[in-house]
Amino acid sequence: MxxxxxxxxxxxxxxxxxxxxxxxxxxxxxxxxxxxxxxxxxxxxGHCHPRIVEVIREQAGLLLHTSNHYQIAWQQRLAHRLTQLSGMEQAFFNNSGAEANETALKLARLHGWSKGIRQPLVVVMDNAFHGRTLGTMSASDNGTVRLGYQPLPGEFIRVAFGDIAALEAAGRAHGERIVAVLMEPIQGESGVLLPPADYLNNVRALCTRRGWLMMLDEIQTGMGRTGRWFAYQHHGVLPDVMTLAKGLANGLPIGACLARGAAARLFTPGSHGSTFGGNPLACRVAFTVLEIIEQExxxxxxxxxxxxxxxxxxxxxxxxxxxxxxxxxxxxxxxxxxxxxxxxxxxxxxxxxxxxxxxxxxxxxxxxxxxxxxxxxxxxxxxxxxxxxxxxxxxxxxxxxxxxxxxxxxxxxxx
CATH class of the missing domain: 3.90.1150.10 (Aspartate Aminotransferase, domain 1)
Structure with a gap:
């Protein structure tokens, strides 16, 4: 069959x-x-929201794809609205959560390069899940998912989720090689694990003090899932980098990596790209999803x-x-x-x-x-x-x- x-x-x-x-x-x-x-x-x-159905129909009859060699109006509108809602400054669009996290990891590498660090380390968490590409598998902590793919690329330091003392110890042990911390505000694939109430605030303070990028994977927690637009908003902090996907376009494939400050200015023309990322259909639907979430x-x-x-x-x-x-x-x-x-x-x-x-x-x-x-x-x-x-x-x-x-x-x- x-x-x-x-x-x-x-x-x-x-x-x-x-x-x-x-x-x-x-x-x-x-x-x-x-x-x-x-x-x-x-x-x-929800399935088949009438506004989303209508937008898909209309946009499919207008334009599905050009390329990122030209400006895409819906991409720019979506980026503007997401930065307003999140406190970030710029966005890059691709097709999935794994791709969004790969984008974040590339920003971490460039952040280290800009500081003269040629062997950068990213701190990740026990029980984390960030995707199924080779890079995001390396950042994840699931033996079954990783089985048979070793050696995996990238260098990561793994610490206990929710343990600020473990993160501080990693900083003392590895010195200036650490360039970023990548984590989920709530670990979804590992069973909806919540950290202590003050953990994100403490991570933010430590990253600021050490010059590390605070990178939050909001692929599962974002888009209203936890009762706020993004889970970090429960804690009054701002990350340097945030990734989104899943609920962003309610079923159409799209991912996003948002950044602020110096992290938003690391990419230059040709340093990253995506053939389908930010296409008019996905971006218009995502923009409509934002309107629905806000208006309803x-x-x-x-x-x-x-x-x-x-x-x-x-x-x-x-x-x-x-x-x-x-x-x-x-x-x-x-x-x-x-x-x-x-x-x-x-x-x-x-x-x-x-x-x-x-x-x-x-x-x-x-x-x-x-x-x-x-x-x-x-x-x-x-x-x-x-x-x-x-x-x-x-x-x-x-x-x-x-x-x-x-x-x-x-x-x-x-x-």
Whole structure:
């Protein structure tokens, strides 16, 4: 069959979706599912938002591609709006989060070169994930992902996430060779791990003192996911470099690396580039996503519904023998389990019509569209409780899966 022509890089469930609306998806048999992973934090404003659909249609009939040898108006508009929202000064656009992080690593190298450091080091974190290119794999900490690709390029110093003393010790041990710190404000792939409340502030102070670039990977935490535009805004700090992707264009491939200060002036013509990066379609859709988030109060909704989801799950799973901790910020929730439980994602989809994700083997990660309402929050709580065998917590717990006549859809919040 046709699927056999695909390289063996994923283990997909035997489930294929044909349409979506808001936080719901429908499979080939027209069965309805509640999407609690949003394409892994991608469709932040929901599936098939009418404004995005219209913009794609219109732009596809106007212009898809020229090249970066010419000015692209939508690219410039998007860069301007992102810098306004973030406090950064300039942006570079490419096609993915991994490419955005590669861009950040190139800036770190140039930063070291500008200071006369010919063997620069970048500090990264235990349990980090920054992508699957050779460079970003080297900066990541996942033995399974890296297996078979050694030796990996680049020189990195790895320290414990959330431990400012470990970062200070790395600075003392490696002296002037350190040029940057690359980290996620909240570690997503590692199970939604949050650092101590003052950690980002302490990292910012240390980077300023030592002349290091503070580089934040906001690919998963950005675009309203944590209840603010970007996770660092909860802490009142400004990084020197920030990377974005995932929710930036709600499903169309685009990545961005933003920088400020000296870091924003390191690239020169010819020192970096991307054939498809910043094309008119992706940039116009991303610009529209920014408008939707702002005009529909999506960040505020993520904060509100995220608090309800966190408290609901904490109550529903209290005392569960397999649940170690429920944690998160905004609509980025992790449920850490004491052991790996096989087939959680399959059971959730089959029996409860709920799409979830398990990362690092034993943490359920919930990153639903940011436009979910209280009823959908309750559906997620009931579904997760049911999957983990806690139906008794909610006497009404029941499969949320249903078959709908073609054309009948759930009513998303924008209607």
């Amino acid at each position: 046709a699927a056999n022509c695909l390289m063996n890089t994923y283990k997909p469930l035997p489930l294929s979706f044909v349409r979506g609306l808001g936080a719901r998806l429908w499979d080939e048999d027209n069965r309805e599912y509640l999407d609690a992973i949003a394409g892994v934090a991608v469709t932040n404003v 109060g999506v960040c505020e909704k993520a904060a509100e519904q995220g608090a309800h989801l966190l408290s609901g799950l904490t109550e529903a799973l209290a005392g569960h023998p397999d649940v170690v901790e429920v944690r998160g910020q905004g609509l980025m929730i992790g449920i850490e389990l004491s052991r790996a439980i096989p087939d959680l994602t399959r059971v959730a989809a089959r029996d409860f019509g709920l799409l979830i994700n398990v990362t690092r083997g034993q943490t359920i990660r919930l990153v639903p569209p940011l436009i979910i309402d209280r009823h959908e929050v309750q559906m997620i709580v009931e579904g997760v409780a049911g999957v983990l065998g806690k139906q008794s917590v909610y006497r009404s717990a029941r499969p949320i899966i249903r078959s709908a006549p073609v054309g009948e859809t759930a009513a998303p919040v924008w209607q």
